[in-house]
Amino acid sequence: MKTYIGIDLGGTNVAAGLVSEKGELLGVHSQPTPRGAEEVADAIAQAARAACAAAGVGAEEPRSVGVASPGSIDPARGVVEHAFNLGLDHVPLMGMVSERLGLPALLENDANAAALGEFVSGAGKGYDSLVAVTLGTGVGSGAVLGGKLFTGFNYAGMEAGHMVIRRGGRPCTCGRRGCWETYASATGLIKSTREAMEAHPDSALWRFAPTLEQVNGKTVFDAAAVFDPPARQVIESYLDDLACGVANLVNILQPQVLCIGGGISRQGEKLLAPIRAYLDKEEFTRDGERRTKICVAQLGNDAGIIGAALVPLYR
Ligand SMILES: [Zn+2]
Known part of the structure; x- marks a missing residue:
């Protein structure tokens, strides 16, 4: 089974989940969101590993890690341009997360990610x-x-x-x-x-x-x-x-x-x-x-x- 890590980066919590290609949530972990770029990237990596552990899957097994971020983002370059409530200003978060987990990383706007989640596993299923x-x-x-x-x-x-x-x-x-x-x-x-x-x-x-x-x-x-x-x-x-x-x-x-x-x-x-x-x-x-x-x-x-x-x- 192909699996993927998803991260919901919020002002209060970093919520991570290991997700199957069909959109099933296999393991989750949530921890408080710290302030500062390095700290946020560290917390994302920690939460991702913990979600994999909760699902009984090695952290190297998922295909990629996707991060849903608030604020203004540039998914093509993988940069969070402004997410002021997280203390992030022009942060190349995609590269920082990819480096920490040894996986390809992607960045997406949080509202777009929520729509995709509902499409695959919620109100839009089928x-x-x-x-x-x-x-x-x-x-x-x-x-x-x-x-x-x-x-x-x-x-x-x-x-x-x-x-x-x-x-x-x-x-x-x-x-x-x-x-x-x-x-x-x-x-x-x-x-x-x-x-x-x-x-x-x-x-x-x-x-x-x-x-x-x-x-x-x-x-x-x-x-x-x-x-x-x-x-x-x-x-x-x-x-x-x-x-x-x-x-x-x-x-x-x-x-x-x-x-x-x-x-x-x-x-x-x-x-x-x-x-x-x-x-x-x-x-x-x-x-x-x-x-x-x-x-x-x-x-x-x-x-x-x-x-x-x-x-x-x-x-
Ligand atoms: Zn307006």
Whole structure:
């Protein structure tokens, strides 16, 4: 059996897994992410060896090691250009990891790796195309089309979080205004919740978050469950913005499956049903027989590990 090591390099943990070519997770290991380039490369190598040991496989046996990294990366040169929360700035991580493990190494964007993981072993299993959207600090997105990971010619494609859905809207970290992620990310939802609280001092939102600092992605759903009008308004507007971006992606790519992950996706049908209703009104192929399946992502954090491991098979 051919095996591959996948690494999900996160701000908190380095998660490693030994993965079969079919996308099965054979052994895993997770350890805290240190700060600094040499330290991160060391931790990746340690976690990779531990994942192999957990699977009872020698660390020289896997074909390659794939690293899913946040921030801005150059997979062709194997360089993490900026991942400031990891303290990485122009680090040739691919070479450093390859040297430590004696294996070929690859680097991939974390959202692309998550999409590939879901395609192989999760929501997209058995399908030919999938778009994965992750609602977190930003909106991550990746696509597998015709069985291949789509990255654009320069590996910078599928930054769907930075498509504008409201021209002149909220300023975004990318320099534009009104980007999808400024509204549809968990950060965007928290911002909208705080705005509603400041505008409505008598809202039930204050019961679920006594201070603005205590607001999280769940606060507004809790308040809406007790029929708080401002909370319901925030959710309605949030779902409209989320669904607008989903409809744009479906219209452009028409994937067989579009899955939504991240903490907010735990709301399940509360999230999916309004998106489907929006698509029934606005999707270009709404009257067609073959339409994109909208569902939640299945693998959670494992998606990044599995995807990173199998990048060499799907690039
Ligand atoms: Zn943007």
